[in-house]
Amino acid sequence: LTAMQVAEDDLGRSLIAHPAVDQLVLTGAFETAKLFREFNPGLRLIGETSGKNAIIVTEYADLDLAAKDVVASAFGHAGQKCSAASLVILVGSVARSKRFENQLLDATRSLVVDYATNPLAQMGPIIEAPGAKLRHGLTELDSNEKWLIEPRQLDDSGRLWSPGIRAGVQPGSTSHLTEYFGPVLSIMHARTLDEAIDLQNATDYGLTAGLHSLEASEIDNWLDRVEAGNLYINRGITGAIVQRQPFGGWKKSAVGATTKAGGPNYLFSFGHFETAETKHTDAQPTARVTALLDALTALVDGETHAALTRAVRSDAHAIETVFSKVTDVTGLSVERNLFRYAPADCLVRIDEQLNGFERYRQLLAAAATGAIVSIEKLRDGEQLLANILGQTLQVQTEAEAMDYVQRRGASRIWAPTIDPAKVPVELAHYRNPAIESGRIALLCFYREQAVAITNHRFGNPLKYQLSI
Numbered sequence: 001l002t003a004m005q006v007a008e009d010d011l012g013r014s015l016i017a018h019p020a021v022d023q024l025v026l027t028g029a030f031e032t033a034k035l036f037r038e039f040n041p042g043l044r045l046i047g048e049t050s051g052k053n054a055i056i057v058t059e060y061a062d063l064d065l066a067a068k069d070v071v072a073s074a075f076g077h078a079g080q081k082c083s084a085a086s087l088v089i090l091v092g093s094v095a096r097s098k099r100f101e102n103q104l105l106d107a108t109r110s111l112v113v114d115y116a117t118n119p120l121a122q123m124g125p126i127i128e129a130p131g132a133k134l135r136h137g138l139t140e141l142d143s144n145e146k147w148l149i150e151p152r153q154l155d156d157s158g159r160l161w162s163p164g165i166r167a168g169v170q171p172g173s174t175s176h177l178t179e180y181f182g183p184v185l186s187i188m189h190a191r192t193l194d195e196a197i198d199l200q201n202a203t204d205y206g207l208t209a210g211l212h213s214l215e216a217s218e219i220d221n222w223l224d225r226v227e228a229g230n231l232y233i234n235r236g237i238t239g240a241i242v243q244r245q246p247f248g249g250w251k252k253s254a255v256g257a258t259t260k261a262g263g264p265n266y267l268f269s270f271g272h273f274e275t276a277e278t279k280h281t282d283a284q285p286t287a288r289v290t291a292l293l294d295a296l297t298a299l300v301d302g303e304t305h306a307a308l309t310r311a312v313r314s315d316a317h318a319i320e321t322v323f324s325k326v327t328d329v330t331g332l333s334v335e336r337n338l339f340r341y342a343p344a345d346c347l348v349r350i351d352e353q354l355n356g357f358e359r360y361r362q363l364l365a366a367a368a369t370g371a372i373v374s375i376e377k378l379r380d381g382e383q384l385l386a387n388i389l390g391q392t393l394q395v396q397t398e399a400e401a402m403d404y405v406q407r408r409g410a411s412r413i414w415a416p417t418i419d420p421a422k423v424p425v426e427l428a429h430y431r432n433p434a435i436e437s438g439r440i441a442l443l444c445f446y447r448e449q450a451v452a453i454t455n456h457r458f459g460n461p462l463k464y465q466l467s468i
Helices: 003-008 010-017 030-039 063-079 092-096 098-109 132-139 193-201 216-225 266-270 287-298 302-323 356-369 383-392 398-408 438-445
Strands: 023-027 044-048 053-057 085-091 146-149 164-167 184-190 208-212 230-233 335-343 346-350 372-375 393-395 412-414 428-430 446-454
Touching (some): 053 063, 063 208, 085 092, 193 216, 216 230, 287 383, 302 356, 302 438, 356 383, 372 383, 383 393, 438 446
Parallel strands (some): 053 085, 053 208, 085 184, 372 393, 412 428
Antiparallel strands (some): 335 446
16 A cells, blocks of 8 residues: 555555554655554554755865766656755855856756656656645745746646755755755755754754765764765765665654664564574673673572573674674675664663563663663662663653653664553654564664765775774
């Protein structure tokens, strides 16, 4: 069923609301995800949703290449790709560069816009006549904005539009923050790269992001700060290829306990796991985790303590061999396609419904990754645990925990006993049971990121190995 059918058909609505439907995979808008959750609050919803994606062009960029990639990323498929560039942020003197502006405008005006029956067409129609949001983007300007190229409706169907470019877009404006999902590009100016990154990160979404620069220090700074799941350097920001650039975003660009499509963890999103004894490893946990494990000797029986010991060693092994590594499985000579992990802002909720292993297994995982633990109440003998964890442990009611996680702006919560209807759709709700395997258990504590760096005609500006 399409999102439109589910939204409008009683059949689609009843299917999603049926108690036997416990999981749904979605590709569409964030608003569609909210609608599906309203039909069935207990639904395990896994989705790649919207994007408000920007390309930054700095003074160290190859301006000819940047203009080509911006136009291709903005107007390919009439801008109706979730990965499309709807913003370009020009840094420093690039904002005053007539050369870049002329390249951008000429490349846009030269696009042949027509239906697929015309073999010369380079940009086709939008999927349907624009709704209120897209029509605003195609026809109206906010304060201080002006059209460099004004979009035009080309036929009576309302589906064929010429591409448009607006300039003078201000921070926090509608054009800055709204995903119009159509053939309109907004131009913003920034004095410095840091200011540009702030503008790029200011939206609610984090699907794709691009940078055009040949200066290694700028690339390094951008990679450390940008908040998106798929990063592209000196190339377009659309057209991700399975395995080469596993696809999926951060923030509101992803819904549910999902992982990147085409990546090494994607199938884990569709499975249900039960704990089993992990293989022994020689990996040693941190001093903090070891102190917690020692303190638990007096709180659990020998069998549970042995399982917890295996679990923390499995965690240490997974962090050492998987979550701290940067990999390039393709090994191309013309482009580096790197896959890495970044810490996720995850909260672990522990209440009285969990048994001893479940209670302490996730507490130890949180300690290994630096996550916050929200606990319903401290039992006798657990004050030592609280002393070791310090401010990363909060004693809270369920209502206080949900309020805390939203005020903090966390993106994920591990809470198998909380009613899914109480968890907002923008918060990834991990309901999986606690298991020994660190390779699986730690997925909720890390965000995946794919980085594509195309080698340039003037040489590769980034030769060192990236890290988290």
